[in-house]
Amino acid sequence: MIDEAFIEQLAGARSTAAFNRTAVGFAVMQLYDSVKITGYDPARHSANLDRIRSDLAAITSEKAIHAALDSFIQVVPFWEGEGAIRVGRRAVYTALLIYGKALGDEGDWRLSQKVCTLVGIDTELDGETWMSAEARLMMGRAGRMCADWPDSHAAYARAYQLGIDAGDLSLALRARVGEANNLWSRGDFPAAKQILNRTARRARQSAPEVLPRVTLAIAGVANASGEYERAIHLAYGLLDSLSDNDELKYKTLIDLAAFLTDYGLPDVAAAALQVVERTAPETQVRVHARLNLFFLAARHDEAPRFNALRAALSKDPLTPRQQTQYALFSAQGFRRFGKLTAARESVNEAIKLSNQHELFQLMFEAESELQGIEAACTNQDATAEPRTAHARKARSRAAGGSDDATDVIEAIFDRSARREKIPMRIRRVAESLRLMASAGAAADGADRFTQ
Numbered sequence: 531m532i533d534e535a536f537i538e539q540l541a542g543a544r545s546t547a548a549f550n551r552t553a554v555g556f557a558v559m560q561l562y563d564s565v566k567i568t569g570y571d572p573a574r575h576s577a578n579l580d581r582i583r584s585d586l587a588a589i590t591s592e593k594a595i596h597a598a599l600d601s602f603i604q605v606v607p608f609w610e611g612e613g614a615i616r617v618g619r620r621a622v623y624t625a626l627l628i629y630g631k632a633l634g635d636e637g638d639w640r641l642s643q644k645v646c647t648l649v650g651i652d653t654e655l656d657g658e659t660w661m662s663a664e665a666r667l668m669m670g671r672a673g674r675m676c677a678d679w680p681d682s683h684a685a686y687a688r689a690y691q692l693g694i695d696a697g698d699l700s701l702a703l704r705a706r707v708g709e710a711n712n713l714w715s716r717g718d719f720p721a722a723k724q725i726l727n728r729t730a731r732r733a734r735q736s737a738p739e740v741l742p743r744v745t746l747a748i749a750g751v752a753n754a755s756g757e758y759e760r761a762i763h764l765a766y767g768l769l770d771s772l773s774d775n776d777e778l779k780y781k782t783l784i785d786l787a788a789f790l791t792d793y794g795l796p797d798v799a800a801a802a803l804q805v806v807e808r809t810a811p812e813t814q815v816r817v818h819a820r821l822n823l824f825f826l827a828a829r830h831d832e833a834p835r836f837n838a839l840r841a842a843l844s845k846d847p848l849t850p851r852q853q854t855q856y857a858l859f860s861a862q863g864f865r866r867f868g869k870l871t872a873a874r875e876s877v878n879e880a881i882k883l884s885n886q887h888e889l890f891q892l893m894f895e896a897e898s899e900l901q902g903i904e905a906a907c908t909n910q911d912a913t914a915e916p917r918t919a920h921a922r923k924a925r926s927r928a929a930g931g932s933d934d935a936t937d938v939i940e941a942i943f944d945r946s947a948r949r950e951k952i953p954m955r956i957r958r959v960a961e962s963l964r965l966m967a968s969a970g971a972a973a974d975g976a977d978r979f980t981q
Contacts, residue, residue: 536555552641579606626648627664643672667686671708674708683712709725726751762793776811777812783803786959805966818852821859850883857880861899865902881896
């Protein structure tokens, strides 16, 4: 199973560096498979280990992956056979889990899923309940990123049970948040809200360290339900409490940007996303921010930035959901800039991907976009994107849009320009994010000056 995943990755490698990185990982997993069956035998395994060490030394990028594989090389000779002493085994399992996480951080979610699945099975069979729960939690996230809903659901469910068995309620509740995110990703907001409300109550009582993750997920559901100000308030309120948690801090900033966009403050959303794109250490986090900036460029007449971001994203590792969003946002930008043939091709790709990966909310959005494109093709006056609210409304009606829906959309997107009726607490959020972006830009410029 895992061999096939690595072979497929090797076959599709886009560069020599990516091929070499995957090849070293493949060699490590083959060595692990041999060692766990026979134990570490210097006469049998030392030559393979030396070759892996030499190949790894030639890899200079992807520091997290390099560190994880180097850790494996250091600890695998201490793998024990049967017996009570298990420090070596636990160290090997830990190195492989770090490797699985690093693969995900670099966008190799399919490999991450396979590595975490293997480690989850092996640790459970070996009686390492907590490590198995952690592996299943990571497997659930990787499966969600790959739109592998059945495996992701099964992994989160097993992570929850193993977390309870290991006495780690925090881990178990994180698995519940993962289940809710699965439901939310597929458009089932009521079920996600029900799980999150129950999880929040348990977290307040027994695992307060999980509350930020639960709160952010609740904010996402609130935003999807049209409660934009509540979503912004919840997400922004988290930032002060996340100074020591970069992973969740950057995720919060990206989600907050999405909420601000839906609320009608795209320029403020862009400021938040620029902070993430410049400073986030993980590739996938930066890609996520870039994809959201691409959406903003598509919606707000920024053709040069739209083209530049589209070219950059075409080279980035994208999850199935991100691939679908990339196609959908491309269609929206092409329609806005009057390139209807390209818009139709992109939206058809988005529909195909959303159907393939069961991304029902994105499928609905793509089908709605296709209706607008087809209507615009029959009315060439609609191909030139208007610059005023009145003209945009006329174009939407000419394209067959609902008057009521158009009124709502125009009210949202015009709010950014008018600055009317924006509550003071939302204005404070906007000002704070702009200051963060300005400080980041200044620091970035200083770094370039001193180099």
